[in-house]
Amino acid sequence: MKTEKGITRPAAGALKSGAALLMLALLAACGKQEQAASGQALASVDGKEITIHQLNAELGKGGAREANKQVLDGLVARQVLVNAARKEKLDADPAVLADMERARDLVLAQSYVQRKLAKPTRPSQQEVSTFYDQHPDWFAQRQQYEFAELVIDRASVNEELTKMMVGVRPLEEVAAWLQKQHIPFTRLQVTKTSMDLPPPMLAGVKKMEKGQLFIVNEGDAAILAALADVRNVPLSRAAATQQIEQYLANQRQGEITEQAVARLKADAKIVYFDSAKTLKDNSVAPVADATSPGKDAAAGAAIR
Template sequence: MKIRSTLKTSVALACVAVLLAACSKKAQDTSATLATVNGENITQDQLDFATRQVVAARPGASAPEAGQMLQGLVEQRLAVQKAEKDKLDRNPGVLQALEAARKDALARYYVEQLTSKVPKPTADEIKQYYESHPANFAQRNIYVLQKVDARVAPDQARALAASAQAAGGAAAVVDLLKAKGTAVNVTETTQAAESLGPLLPKISTMSAGQTIAIPQPQGLTALTVVEVRPQPVTLAQAQAAIEQFLWNQKKRDALQAETKELRAKARIDYLGKFAPGTTPAPAASAAQPEPVLTLPSSPASAASAGG
């Protein structure tokens, strides 16, 4: 049921994208007409565009069936025609939403155009990355980790963290934190090296039974290595994943550089509660997410990768 609901939502969003494209300056659409709705054409180009939108919104999922997409466009066109008949296209909220969506589409396509010009990493760059991250590849391990979250008094967290790290194994850590803390939660996960992100340099030096404890605002978290399973990856096996990872990094860097340059050239004035000297000052926009390194057949993990 959830999969069907997600697909229906994606199809609906794709249909909205088609509507926005139709409301913009129209390019000559000479593709085949697939259906007419009260005399208005739905074309192959519109169907292809809507399908691309759905695929982009659902990475890794298969493309929706063409007939289903077409029915979504038909139903969308019926809704649009009724909305126009009821003069909803003049509604201030609708006009505001259309303008916001137009700006979003322009910005998104500008970013796509910019990043499409970023060259792929070279073979030397891929090899260099492979060789400089042995814990991710040539010396890669799969880790079975026990995670214990415990609520403790702030003034006891550091001392208890040291005691947890000195405890002899996973069971001892659990017993210690249950005795000294409250709201203790114990979970066990299996994670590939590349999924550990900034924890990898430390975890990769640990043996089974060793613990790293990290004080938290509400207590502490203890990670104990339960088992280490060697699972190295050759350069040939990792090449495609590294290429995509480095390419995504280059795209992100190019976008950040372009945004910085655009900001430097623009005049941006903050007014009202965001005027200079007010509190709080305008915050910087959210940073682009870190690219994720995903190797073939890696166990699922909750953490993002890097290295």
């Protein structure tokens, strides 16, 4: 079960997991490094030294206040993975190289934003207070919704199932029907607040009774969902202040960045080729009413 609480939607440690860890490790290690000066090396992995400069850089990125063995152990683990990746010649794999180039581009773009663009002014207390009052569903009247879900292949949805998913009834009856029809499904329990749901879906959910069933189609999957519970979880003005300040600051930074991009685009020579004309424009995504069973909805992602 997941419960999301911040205004922003998505703290990383020194050691990442899976492919992301390996990619960052390869990116950090690519290129030649100068031999560490005497006294600067903290550890060595198969002859590859880890220096105090690397540790300090990691501290700056990871948010740790002081050097500690755990951060160093993370660097050692990263280097072990880098060495293993190089032995497997992953640093020559075209897909890996493409990901590394993309990561480099992202770092450069982010560095430009951080170093060259103006910093947003801190929101005033009046702005924070106004924002709080204008978003009661996020704060003073915030509610928490629990959804029970059965996820099936979209092709399995038929007229009989669609009729079952109308009105109020136990989702277990639907699960029993699916089992009888030999339709495989995955159970999920999802918790969201009114802060997390897009406005069109929130408007639909507010009208629902507990136990209300509805269907949301998402790609090749169909989510058979039930509103299991609703609770009041208000957030006070004082408790929300820091979140609102960060949200408004991020919003202003986004506006500053958009203005800079527009200015840079005006000075750049940009050509879109014929092959780009077939790309779909998703700048305006359709969102279906959450109370309407069987309709496509961007709301699907919001309740998962």
